[in-house]
Amino acid sequence: MSSATYVEPAESEPEIALVGGDVTEGVVRVGDTVRRPVGFNAPLVHALLRHLEEVGFAGAPRFLGIDAAGREVLTFVAGEVAGRPRPGWIADEARLASVGRLVRAYDDAASGFVLPEGVRPFPGLTEQPDLPPAPPYPAELIGHMDFTPDNIVFRDGQAAALIDFDMAKPVSRVDEACNAMVYWAPLGDPVDADPLLRDVDAPRRCRILADAYGMSDTDRSRLVEVAVLRSRRSWFSMKQIAETQGGGWARMWQQGVGDQIKRREAWLERNGTAIETALTAP
Ligand SMILES: Nc1ncnc2c1ncn2[C@@H]1O[C@H](COP(=O)(O)OP(=O)(O)O)[C@@H](O)[C@H]1O
Ligand SMILES: [Mg+2]
Incomplete structure (x- = not known):
């Protein structure tokens, strides 16, 4: 070629x-x-x-x-990626804090990046009338927005590198922190969580991530709202991308990721106050 x-x-x-x-x-x-x-x-x-x-x-x-x-x-980034079945360390709080620090370091490094002229961010998604809006906060950087355990390389027990930037798009810092919490707190119905993360104290783990990231007070107070809005939007966006891109996206949709997102939204309604309290407590 x-x-x-x-x-x-x-x-x-x-x-x-x-x-x-x-x-x-x-x-x-x-x-x-x-x-x-x-x-x-x-x-x-x-x-x-x-x-x-x-x-x-x-x-x-x-x-x-x-x-x-x-x-x-x-x-190739050398190190350890969680894989499946998940390793025992997936719930480790020191690892969790290291994820928060890595996300912060990435966000700081990405904040000086200016989108080149003519590059359309995330063209796989088309704005449509039924697509719920993104959170109403201004974009601060091109976020990674896919901090799954399989997209983080660990070395010496610490999160060392991010891989798989396919979801990168203009977002705010609170969107980034929220995305990390979705996978690592985790934010979602325990029925969808890995057994090792099913009985953890998710609000406490949100706080550990927030502190490690160094989230501002304003962003902490916006976190739950952003999590709900991102959930609503992602149900539609995942569906649309599955329909237009097919392949692995369609497979994820067939495997029920849409229902999982709906359960997350309901779980956030039940647990939002506890999360906000944990994030904002002195
Ligand atoms: N640059 C890289 N360095 C090391 N491992 C990688 C790299 N890119 C991908 N991998 C490995 O391959 C797996 C799948 O790649 P990824 O880019 O995350 O694909 P997907 O879009 O399917 O999630 C990752 O979870 C990781 O284990
Ligand atoms: Mg990946």
Whole structure:
């Protein structure tokens, strides 16, 4: 393919399938690189990864170019990703705090990134009359917005790097903190939680994340509202993306992610006060 920009090393290496992601088919490791199909958000993601490299942010793979098969080439980030079944440390509070610090470091590094002209953020989603609005707070940065345990690489027991920037889009810091809480507190009905996270004190874990991130008082008071609005919007957006993109997105929808999002919203109605109290207590 003539658009290849990545120069392969002289010695070729075998392709090893990387499993454990939610959506993307055909993620492979080749030597010290990862090859992924180019997704709809790739123009933004590639520019963002270049920015992170320029500012010296160590917690993300480097974008190396496009290979002869038309796949994006990223550096392989060494370390430990949760995988399934989840490892026992998934509920560990020190790990949780390290996630909050990594998200904060990423947000600070991303806050100087300016979207290149002509790049449309997250073009996989079309605004439609039935799409509930995003939270009414101004975008502060291009957020990662997908802090699942499988998208965080740990080293020495600490969250060290983020991978999988496909969901990146303009958001506020409270959106980022909220997304991390969805997966790590977690925010959702316990029936949908991993057994290791089913009986945890979610409000307490929200507080640990908030403190590690260094959330402002204003953002703490907005968290529950943002979580509810993001839940409502994500039910429609996931449905729309499943219909338009198919593949792994459609599979996730068929597996019931929509019902899980509805249960999260109901759970937030029941637990919102406890979360807000934990976040704002002195
Ligand atoms: N740059 C990378 N460095 C190390 N591991 C990676 C990298 N990219 C992907 N992986 C591994 O492959 C898995 C799936 O990749 P990911 O990009 O998250 O795909 P998906 O979109 O399906 O979630 C990840 O959970 C991780 O284990
Ligand atoms: Mg992933």
